Amino acid sequence: MGSARLSINHSAIAANWRALAALSQGETAAVVKADGYGLGAAAVARTLAREGVRSFFVAVAEEGAAVRAALGPEPRISVFSGHMEGDTDMLRAHRLTPMLNSVDQMLRHVEALPGHPFGIQLDTGMNRLGMEPSEWAALRDIALEQNPVLIMSHLACADDPDHPMNAHQLENFRAMTDGINVPRSLAATGGILLGPEYHFGLTRPGIGLYGGMPFEDAETVVKLEAPVIQIRDVAPGETVGYANSWTAQRPSRIATISAGYADGLIRAMGPRALVYAGTRPCAVVGRVSMDLITVDITDLDTAPEMLTLLNDQQTVDDLAEAAGTIGYEILTSLGTRYKRVILG
Incomplete structure (x- = not known):
């Protein structure tokens, strides 16, 4: 055999999800973007679905379509990049849930797919994706009237538990979302390990599922x-x-x-x-x-x-x-x- 052999232990992936779910409050989803962090999104998603995962996250709509083909109609598959131009048919056909990142995406979505489920991503300080506080303040009431299924943000420094950015983003997320009757999500793997105050209604582990830091107790995958x-x-x-x-x-x-x-x-x-x-x-x-x-x-x-x-x-x-x-x-x-x- 001239090629190297890469063994992928799905029992370890399942065990890592169970361990992170046990640490989490509320629902525990799974991030399977980038082809399941390089390990095969379809197979990883099927393994995690058998463990009870009902919400998956991908980076772009094309990834979501592949995961939908692997899992069938039931799980929610959310798209971090939101509703990009040209995504409408794919979002509709594969029942994908875009996490809307801007006013432009919100307008595109409600005009192209009225009544289609969506979530909202907020920028609490990372300055990468999501609506900034001023945008959200202007759009909030209109957006909530459209019944989003999830409101989320993303931590920039969760792999460093002592970094002041964690508390700063938590404070901003609460200021932007407290009192809203919509499920919320802030924590990926690092956020789960920061403790329950970061968990809200849904956590979404990624790298920890695949044996990576900062989840020190992860099984080797x-x-x-x-x-x-x-x-x-x-x-x-x-x-x-x-x-x-x-x-x-x-x-x-x-x-x-x-x-x-x-x-x-x-x-x-x-x-x-x-x-x-x-x-x-x-x-x-x-x-x-x-x-x-x-x-x-x-x-x-x-x-x-x-x-x-x-x-x-x-x-x-x-x-x-x-x-x-x-x-x-x-x-x-x-x-x-x-x-x-x-x-x-």
């Missing part, structure tokens, strides 16, 4: 194993890889594995990343290239046939730290060449 293509002996003073970036300081055995930056393994991780033979760490040496990574296996007793890049010892966040990025980017970058195996 992904395992990534790459086959060894070739092993060679390298003498002291010889170099490995592009630009002669690594020089052997001792007689070394170097394994070349079938994975690279074309598979989402970011080039910058090379000098700091580890690869595992069972539970034994081995250093990546030389540069990560498009299709190949070279690994120092000198200290292993036997030549491995496979080496592991993601497992219980090295999570997506560990690999992300080596690459100077975040676990979200590692997950959503995992490429199409992997042989994907669904467990559980």
Whole structure:
């Protein structure tokens, strides 16, 4: 087998949702945008629907259509980007719920799809999506007359529990929505962990479902194993890889594995990343290239046939730290060449 193998543990995804739901007040939804954070939105959504999830969130209408095809007519599927120009037919045909972000989107929606369910997204300080306080004050009464099904906002710094922005956004959200008889949502994974005052009527975990921080108690969801293509002996003073970036300081055995930056393994991780033979760490040496990574296996007793890049010892966040990025980017970058195996 020339391709690396990506195992996706759906039992762990389900367990992570149950754990986050147990911490939440009210309904617990699930975010399956970006193709289920790179792990397959249709399969992930079906697993979570069997756990009892009845509300799903995606980024754009096209993602919502794919999730609807996987789940059938019952669950609510909400679209963070709202009602974009050209979305009307898709929203109608697939019964998607746009989270309206602006006055223009509100006008487009009520004119194009009168009576069609919608939600509202408010900007409480992130300055990314949602109606600002002045817009909301002007539109609030008119919008509420149209019976929105949800009002939400998004926390900018929830992965840092001590950041003052969390309390600031909570205060703003309450000021903009207290007294409104509509379900509310503020907390994604990080917000759930901040405590019940952030939960309101619905929480919407994303990264925590897939084993990522800040949910430290998450079960490991992904395992990534790459086959060894070739092993060679390298003498002291010889170099490995592009630009002669690594020089052997001792007689070394170097394994070349079938994975690279074309598979989402970011080039910058090379000098700091580890690869595992069972539970034994081995250093990546030389540069990560498009299709190949070279690994120092000198200290292993036997030549491995496979080496592991993601497992219980090295999570997506560990690999992300080596690459100077975040676990979200590692997950959503995992490429199409992997042989994907669904467990559980």
